[in-house]
Amino acid sequence: MGKQRVLSGVQPTGNYHLGNYLGAIRNWVEGQSEYENYLFVADLHAITVPHQPTQLASDTYTLVALYLACGLDLNHSTIFVQSHVSAHSELTWLLNCITPLNWLEDMIQFKEKAVKQGENVSAGLLDYPVLMAADILLYQADKVPVGEDQKQHLELTRDIAARFNHQFGKPDQPVLKLPDPLIRKEGARVMSLADGTRKMSKSDPSELSRINLLDPPEEIQRKIKRCKTDPVRGLTFDDPERPECNNLLTLYTLLSGKTKEEVAVECQDMGWGQFKPLLTETTINALKPIQEKYQAITEDKSYLESVLRDGRKKAQAIANQTLAQVKAALGYTQPL
Numbered sequence: 071m072g073k074q075r076v077l078s079g080v081q082p083t084g085n086y087h088l089g090n091y092l093g094a095i096r097n098w099v100e101g102q103s104e105y106e107n108y109l110f111v112a113d114l115h116a117i118t119v120p121h122q123p124t125q126l127a128s129d130t131y132t133l134v135a136l137y138l139a140c141g142l143d144l145n146h147s148t149i150f151v152q153s154h155v156s157a158h159s160e161l162t163w164l165l166n167c168i169t170p171l172n173w174l175e176d177m178i179q180f181k182e183k184a185v186k187q188g189e190n191v192s193a194g195l196l197d198y199p200v201l202m203a204a205d206i207l208l209y210q211a212d213k214v215p216v217g218e219d220q221k222q223h224l225e226l227t228r229d230i231a232a233r234f235n236h237q238f239g240k241p242d243q244p245v246l247k248l249p250d251p252l253i254r255k256e257g258a259r260v261m262s263l264a265d266g267t268r269k270m271s272k273s274d275p276s277e278l279s280r281i282n283l284l285d286p287p288e289e290i291q292r293k294i295k296r297c298k299t300d301p302v303r304g305l306t307f308d309d310p311e312r313p314e315c316n317n318l319l320t321l322y323t324l325l326s327g328k329t330k331e332e333v334a335v336e337c338q339d340m341g342w343g344q345f346k347p348l349l350t351e352t353t354i355n356a357l358k359p360i361q362e363k364y365q366a367i368t369e370d371k372s373y374l375e376s377v378l379r380d381g382r383k384k385a386q387a388i389a390n391q392t393l394a395q396v397k398a399a400l401g402y403t404q405p406l
Contacts, residue, residue, distance in 0.1 A: 076105040076252060077211035079112035079152060082129035083121065085282035086136055088353075089260035089270035091360075092324050097215060099141040107147040108209050108385060109137060114152045114159065114201060118194040134374055136283060139364035150381030152205065157389035161204040162197070164396055168237065169200050169230055178222060203227040206249050208389040213252040224251050238399040245399045246392075260321065263297035266313030284361060287354045294350045305337040305345060322349050325356040 078098065080090065098107060111130050130151060137149055152158050174180065174196050206214055206227050216224050231246040239245040262268045264279040274280065278293055285293070298314045307316050307330060322345075323333045337345060367373065398404070 073104065073106045074212035075108065075209060076213050076215065077108045077110075077206050077209045077249075078215045079110040079115070079205060080133060081112045081116045082126065082133045083116050083272060085272060085280075085284065086133065087260075087270055087272065087280040087282050088321065088325075089280065090272075091140065091283055092260050092321075094215060095137065095140045095142075098147070102143060102146040105146075105213070107142075108211070108388075109142065109147055109149050110205070110381075110385070111149075111151045112205070115198055118192060118198045120190075131368070131371070131374055134377065135364050135367045136360075138367055138377070139360050140283075144377065144380075148381050148384045149377055150385040151378055154378065154382045155208075155385050155389050157208055157386070157393040158201065158204055161208055161389075161393055161396060162201045164400065165200050165204055165207075165230055165234070166197065168234055169203075173226060173229065174199060177226070199223050199226050200230070203230045207231055207246045208392045209385075210247040210388070210392060211249045212247070214249045215252045221251060221253075224249065234396070234399075245395055261313065261317040263293060263317075265298065266315075266317040281353060283357060284364065285357070290353050290357070291350050294346050294353065297346075299342045303339075303341045305340050307334055318345070318349060322352055325349075325352050 076098075078094065080086075080094065086095075098109065111133050113126060113130055116126065116129075134149060134151075137147075138144075142149065177199055180196055180199075202223050203226060206224075207230075214224055214227075228248045231244075231248050234246055235244040260270045262270050262274060262279040263281070264274075264276055268274075270280045272280070278296055281290055281293055297318070299318070300312055300315060302312065302315070305315055305319055306312065307319055309316060319333055319337060322328075322337075323330055326333070328336070340348075394404075
């Protein structure tokens, strides 16, 4: 038996923060040798909401460089750009034609984002869960790393695959593999520095809500110094009345490498004036090697381009095979 295949992607939109790192990228790095990893820049997803065309390419290179700077090993991980593999778009259309509209209208994230966009909401925003399904199913992924907020989309992917297999496959020969979620409990949801009840997000208009992976030390210090806290002395985990306290202790736990029990004892008698400098120093030290490696990688653009060329070739080999199987099951003729 070979290694199980893991597939995941991140949009090239804006700065990447501790939530992205602790909730996704670091998990991939730590477990990458256990799996056959396909990790992509989700640039097709990036245009489902208004975007800056002048930034899309540079943000794509930034994300690839950060993947590598964070420790992704090309011996275990294939990195590629979604739009470089045309099978993603083609399979999306084919799956659109078997996906009931009401399945998409029930997606929680669509409802939330559609309210914000009003009359400007695009068909792409409604349809991007089908694109996400195509991303996953093209590579016959065994597992998909997802946060709790993305589990609904993975369930939709499984529903679409099951529907396709039922309608066009054979009982003993399914065309598409149903993927399972790969969820790490710790760090799966890193919360905002401005509101411990909301997830840390690139889309939050306040820069003070997040620590970006490329923030310089003085910016990290400023953000932690100004982050939301409470007036209670003594720091504890899991108190529903103190979401910010729980979030900051969790960040310290994840960045320091200490256990939750060790941190609980260390911080139980601390005030914020003592804890914030500790969290600041720990965060700066944790991000320093990433920032140094990122700087070295971005100075050699030809290297980044070679990584993406190799990644595209490897991804296309698998994606095009799956696409051909899907088209054959649907009854399409083969290219002459």
